Amino acid sequence: MSVDPEIHWPIPPKGGWTADDLDRLPNLPPHTELIDGSLVFLSPQTLFHSRAVSFFEWQLYHQAPEDLEVIREFTIDIDRRNRPEPDVIVVGETGCPDLNETRLPAASVLLAIEVVSEDSVERDREVKPAKYARAGIPHFWRVENDNGRAVIYVFEREPATGSYTSTGIFHDRLKVTRPFPIDLDLTQITAKRRVE
Template sequence: MTAVPEWMRPPRPEGWYSEDLDEIAEAPRHTELIDGALVFMMSPQRVWHARMITALVNSLTDQAPEGIEVDREITIRLDKWNRPEPDLLAARAPYDPSRTFYTPEETLLVVEVVSPESAHRDRNVKLRKYAEAGIANYWRVEDEGGAPVVHAYELDDPTRSYVPTGIHRGELRTTTPFAIKLDLDGLVPGRKN
């Protein structure tokens, strides 16, 4: 058995803090903090997942109004012990090239593209954590036979929980967090409809 590298040991008994992520140079790319524990994305990424993220970033960027940034794979500092990294997000925040995270107050939409290794976190853990943090909109994108299906949720403020607003196949149209129209079947280049 190999010894755990020193950098993987939490700096305090209660675990890691959100600000610690910026200080761990040795951590693999796409390291998240969930409940004070480091979560590494070590599984190989599927082409479908990568293309879906790219297509969504491009489509949402084209439709986003002035002042809304669309970014991929940037963490959200939810609280002291949680800094997940969604596949993409839309935020009302000025462009800052040195930014390493957004806050829930800035974040308008979080999108997770589900992969086998992230399914539980995306469907359960992150759904609850994003809602508790007050992020207004959450989309979970599932692969249904090569076609994207978007499960859309909107925050119910009094309960700090998400309510489903629709399951979208083929096309998605919404006015929240801004006017968006997506040809879902056209998002995956190379897919035969």
């Protein structure tokens, strides 16, 4: 395998990259995340992943109270060495003060959603939820593809322990009252749009 002499891979500094480096490093691929001081590049996404992210962005946008904002694929600051990019986040109004921002503080996030991909199973099931809980994000949803059907694992942060506890597993319909009333027909995630 030959190496393209024009490609210059970034060499991490001693101690790893920082959250600020994501804004300064040239030529990073889109949706690069920082996890424990290491750059994480995302692989091409599946159709299931794309449809699930669009579904949650659209549905939550229409069901969220007006003082909340729904944003897809946007990085959040957890700490100096961690700047992950959840697939969808719901943030309070104070979380988006400047339209030129490239990231939001984790403290402004009410709900983080990760759609699990083949290359992100461990990160989405173990690494990111632990970091989101420590950062104080009250709600976390993990979306998995079960033979073409979405399964949603819903978690809420338990204040005494600072970790997530499961509040439900949803297959065809997700109906919850927190962080706000939400009612979703999950069978629509993989359904094709019909032209009438």
